[in-house]
Amino acid sequence: MMGWNRLKWFFPMLILAGAILVFILRSSVNDYILSIICFAGINIILAVSLNLTNGFTGLFSLGHPAFMAVGGYVAAILTFPVTRKAMLLPALPSWLAAQQWSLLPALILGGLCATLAAFLIGFPVLRLKGHYLAVATLGFLIILQVLITNLESFTRGPLGLNGLPLLTNLWWVYLWVVITIYVCWKVKHSSLGRSMLAIRENEMAAECLGIPLSRTRIMAFALGAFFAGVAGCLWAHLVTAITPTSFSVIMAFHLVVMVVVGGSGSITGATIAALMLTSVVEILSPLEENLGAYGISEIIISIGLLLILIYRPRGIFGTQEPAFLVKQRQRVSGEVGRSLSYQNGKGGTS
Amino acid sequence: MPTENALLLKVEGLGKHFGGVRALEEYNLTLRDGELMGLIGPNGAGKTTVFNLITGVIRPTKGHVFFRGKDITHSRPDQNAALGMARTFQNIRLFKQLSVIDNVKVGVHMHHGTGLWATALNLPNLRRSEQAIEERALEILSAFGLMDYKEELAENLPYGDQRKVELGRALATAPRLLLLDEPAAGMNPQETGEIIRLISRIRQEYDLTILLVEHNMKVIMGACESIQVIDRGEVLCLGTPEEIQHDPRVIEAYLGKPKGEGHA
Numbered sequence: 035m036m037g038w039n040r041l042k043w044f045f046p047m048l049i050l051a052g053a054i055l056v057f058i059l060r061s062s063v064n065d066y067i068l069s070i071i072c073f074a075g076i077n078i079i080l081a082v083s084l085n086l087t088n089g090f091t092g093l094f095s096l097g098h099p100a101f102m103a104v105g106g107y108v109a110a111i112l113t114f115p116v117t118r119k120a121m122l123l124p125a126l127p128s129w130l131a132a133q134q135w136s137l138l139p140a141l142i143l144g145g146l147c148a149t150l151a152a153f154l155i156g157f158p159v160l161r162l163k164g165h166y167l168a169v170a171t172l173g174f175l176i177i178l179q180v181l182i183t184n185l186e187s188f189t190r191g192p193l194g195l196n197g198l199p200l201l202t203n204l205w206w207v208y209l210w211v212v213i214t215i216y217v218c219w220k221v222k223h224s225s226l227g228r229s230m231l232a233i234r235e236n237e238m239a240a241e242c243l244g245i246p247l248s249r250t251r252i253m254a255f256a257l258g259a260f261f262a263g264v265a266g267c268l269w270a271h272l273v274t275a276i277t278p279t280s281f282s283v284i285m286a287f288h289l290v291v292m293v294v295v296g297g298s299g300s301i302t303g304a305t306i307a308a309l310m311l312t313s314v315v316e317i318l319s320p321l322e323e324n325l326g327a328y329g330i331s332e333i334i335i336s337i338g339l340l341l342i343l344i345y346r347p348r349g350i351f352g353t354q355e356p357a358f359l360v361k362q363r364q365r366v367s368g369e370v371g372r373s374l375s376y377q378n379g380k381g382g383t384s
Numbered sequence: 385m386p387t388e389n390a391l392l393l394k395v396e397g398l399g400k401h402f403g404g405v406r407a408l409e410e411y412n413l414t415l416r417d418g419e420l421m422g423l424i425g426p427n428g429a430g431k432t433t434v435f436n437l438i439t440g441v442i443r444p445t446k447g448h449v450f451f452r453g454k455d456i457t458h459s460r461p462d463q464n465a466a467l468g469m470a471r472t473f474q475n476i477r478l479f480k481q482l483s484v485i486d487n488v489k490v491g492v493h494m495h496h497g498t499g500l501w502a503t504a505l506n507l508p509n510l511r512r513s514e515q516a517i518e519e520r521a522l523e524i525l526s527a528f529g530l531m532d533y534k535e536e537l538a539e540n541l542p543y544g545d546q547r548k549v550e551l552g553r554a555l556a557t558a559p560r561l562l563l564l565d566e567p568a569a570g571m572n573p574q575e576t577g578e579i580i581r582l583i584s585r586i587r588q589e590y591d592l593t594i595l596l597v598e599h600n601m602k603v604i605m606g607a608c609e610s611i612q613v614i615d616r617g618e619v620l621c622l623g624t625p626e627e628i629q630h631d632p633r634v635i636e637a638y639l640g641k642p643k644g645e646g647h648a
Contacts, residue, residue, distance in 0.1 A: 217504045224510060225489065225497035225517055228482070232490040235479035242439055243557055244465030244494030253500055299481075353481050 044359075049212055056208045068204060072272050074312040075207035076265050079214045081292035081308040082301055083261030086218055088290065089298040089353075090227060091254040092234030094164060097155070097171030098262045098289050099281035100178045104151045105144035105263025106270040106280070110195050111188060112140040113271065118197060125187035137201040141210075141267045148263025152256040160251045175286065182278040194277025202272040210268065214261050218301050221257070223360075230254050231299065231353070284332075288315075291335060295342050297349030302356055307349075311335065389417035391453075392561055392593050393438070398447035400433055400617075407433045408617040411447070413595075415561070420587060420594045422608035424628075426637055430617040431597045432474055435563050438595075439471050440464050452560070466494060470559035472550045474566045474597075480539035484530055484549050487538050488521040491556025496520070520556065527589075528552045528582070544575040548582070555586060561593045568600045576600060580607050605629070613637065 059071060080098060087095050111119075111126075112135040119131050135143075159170045182189050189195065221227040229250055232240040241247050270276040292311055296303025318331035342349065354360075393415040400408040408430045415421060423431055436442045438449055440461040448457045456464055470491075479487050496516040502509055525531050528548050533541055538549055547567060554562060567583065568576045580603055587594055598604045604611060605625045613620040613628060615637040621628065628634055 220506055220510075221500075221503055224503045225493045225513060226500060226503045228486055228490050229493045229497065231482055231486075232479050235481055236477045238441060238461075239473065239477035239479070240490065241461040242441070242465055242471050243491045243553065244462045245490070246460070246462045257500065257504075 052208060052212070056204050060204055069272060070312070070316050072202060072204055072207045072268075073316075074309055075204070075211045076268050076272070077289075077292065077308040077312050078211050078305050079207075079261055079265040079268070080289050081296065081304040082214050082218050083258045083265070084289050085293050085296070085299065085301065085304040086221065086230075086261075087254050087258035088293050089300070089304070090222060090230040090234060091251055092298075093160065093251060093255060094168045094290075095171045095255065095258075096168050096283070096286040096290065097174045098258070099283075099285045100171070100175040101148040101152060101259040101262035102266030102269065102285075103178055103182060103276075103278075103281040104266065105141075105148040106266030106276050107182065107189060107195075108147045108263075109137075109140040109144035109267035110198055110270045110276050112143065113137065113199055113201060114195065115199065122190055122195065122197075123187065137206060137267075137271065141206075141264050144267040145260040145263035148266070149256045149260045152259030153252065156252040156255045157248075160248060160255060172283065172286070175281075175283065179278045179281075189278070192278060194275060194280070196275035198271055198274040198276065200271065200274050202268045207268055207272075210261075210264055214264075215301060215305065217257075217261075222299070222301060226250075226253075234299070288335070291339050293349075295339065295349055297351035297353065299353035300349065300351035300355060302359065303349055303351035314338075389419070391415075392417050392419075392451070393595075394450040395434075395438065396448045396450075398434075398437055398449065399445045400430075400437055400442065401445045406617055408437070408444075411437075411614070411617070411619060413612065413619075415593055415595060417560075417593055418591070419610070420583075420596065420608055422604040422611040422625075423595060423597045423614065424599075424604055424611060425614040425620070428616075429614045429637075431614065432565060433617075434614070435471060435565055435595075435597065438464075439469060439563065462494075465557055465559075468558070468560035469563070470554035470557045470561070471563035472547075472554050472565055472567060474569065476543075476546050476550050478538040478546055478550055478553075480537065482538060483535050484533045484538055484541065485518075485521050485525060485535065487549055487553050488524050488556045489517050491524075491553045492517045492520045494557060524552045524556050527586075544571055544578075547571070547579065551582070551586070555590060558590075559592065561595070564594060564596045564598075566598055566600075567596070568598060568603045576603060579603070583607055 059068065080102070084095070084098050087093050111130065112133055114134070116132065116134050119126060123131070155174050159167065159174065162170050183192050229240065229245045232243070232245060233247060233250055237247060266281065273280070288311060292307040293304055295310070296305070296307035314335065315331050318334060322328050322330050391414065393413065395411060395413040398408060398411040399406070411434060423434065425431055433442070437444050440456065440459050440463070444457060448455060450456065451464065451467055451469060454467065456467065479490065496513045498510050498513045501507070525534060528551070530545065530548060530552065533545065538546065541549065551567065564583070568579050571579060583594065583596070584607060586592060596604070596608060608625060610622065611625055611628045612622045613634050620633050620637060621631050623631065
């Protein structure tokens with residue numbers, strides 16, 4: 035019981051500590067490092083939400099960048115200053131050209147559009163499994179890129195939209211990191227999350243226990259897509275530009291690496307892996323430029339992935355969260371139950 | 385006595401063809417409330433196909449299945465589970481990476497689980513639902529003597545206990561009809577005895593109707609009141625354990641024809 039009480043305060047304290055850290059960072063660190071920290075945060079949102087689809091439910095999706103693109107473009111068109119819109123996107127319908135939204139509603143609508151896209155492609159695609167699903171979602175990513183390139187009146191085609199207002203700051207990123215982790219944590223440690231994990235572990239058994247396969251799958255897919263859409267908006271308003279190639283297959287690869295390295299199904303794992311990977315890329319990119327050895331970070335990430343797959347095939351954390359974060363109450367009562375039922379032994383069953 | 389009870393499951397003229405292979409032909413079955421029927425037959429007779437067809441895991445080529453008065457021929461497994469049908473599998477299908485208690489909790493989800501909104505927004509009914517699920521799961525675990533392994537990953541359990549977890553998980557769905565696919569497969573005599581006692585105990589405590597596939601004759605003869613024999617996808621006969629043991633067709637199906645009669 036004490037453990038439970040301690041835990042009740044642990045998460046609010048952690049959120050508060052994070053907020054203080056954000057405050058300190060924003061007043062002490064320069065803009066460049068601040069933007070890297072924002073990227074790390076966006077990667078956490080992406081990795082944790084992809085974990086919902088790939089890790090919990092076992093749907094190997096490579097389509098996350100596609101949902102980012104949907105969210106990013108929707109939000110970008112909405113937040114774009116009216117004057118710039120008139121200049122860059124003259125063909126835009128007048129009702130859309132008159133809009134100039136602030137960040138939060140644009141983020142939410144972007145996320146919802148990504149969710150809608152997930153529903154639309156989810157119904158046909160989620161019938162597939164394993165690598166078939168991976169290929170299908172990859173196909174969706176490429177189709178979407180082509181679509182964006184050709185919808186010139188909305189997206190300016192391959193030129194993309196640049197000069198977006200720099201609306202994303204560390205506070206916004208932090209808010210959404212907290213929301214994403216909170217929602218995913220709640221889902222994982224609830225009946226709904228258990229039924230997702232059950233589908234991952236054994237589809238047929240889960241279905242025979244009354245878990246509707248397609249509904250649960252689509253729910254996981256769409257929820258993951260919502261956060262990907264939000265992350266896409268944050269990304270676009272941090273980089274202040276968005277093009278059809280912003281959200282690429284390489285990005286899908288990086289996100290999957292984060293989930294695999296962290297451990298499929300582990301929220302803590304995905305968070306740590308996202309932080310690790312972002313720092314590795316940022317540390318190595320000056321090295322790449324100095325040595326003229328472009329692509330070396332990809333090689334190092336790939337080698338790191340191979341090593342983890344060989345020595346810890348289930349990732350750093352497996353499906354688990356670190357023990358001190360999970361309800362202590364359960365473990366204590368588990369031990370009491372253990373000593374009691376040992377005395378009854380097998381007699382208890384006959 | 386069982387014949388007086390209400391009809392629970394009725395299977396009519398069920399057939400399943402896999403391409404050119406006729407796995408099941410004209411299969412009929414009637415189960416009444418409270419019955420415990422055994423289903424036996426040589427390897428490849430179609431026993432597991434019967435289970436998969438009844439639960440909706442695969443769709444029949446022809447015929448009908450009625451459960452509690454409803455035509456469930458084309459229902460999905462989760463719909464059938466909601467109607468009160470639960471099963472275990474020949475090759476145990478536990479959620480290996482989940483703890484024992486979580487395995488059982490998945491079975492309770494259907495009755496007490498909350499949807500996405502309640503879960504994500506942490507609505508008050510989330511806590512209530514989690515409590516109800518936990519209570520029910522603990523009830524099952526203690527009834528099965530599995531409290532010992534509560535937080536253990538299912539894959540780490542000894543084989544016999546994995547069978548028990550699977551059975552407990554099926555019972556967590558609060559079924560009316562329980563389909564057991566070789567519950568004693570791979571168990572030693574002591575464990576087999578234990579599983580027979582367990583089955584008859586849960587049958588009374590949970591007021592179940594059971595259809596039991598088993599190779600182990602000790603289990604079948606010891607537990608069942610009536611037995612249906614199938615061979616090569618067709619029903620051979622139906623009767624009490626004594627009748628079955630002396631039926632020449634059954635002996636032929638299992639041992640082949642005596643020398644001098646028919647083909648070698």
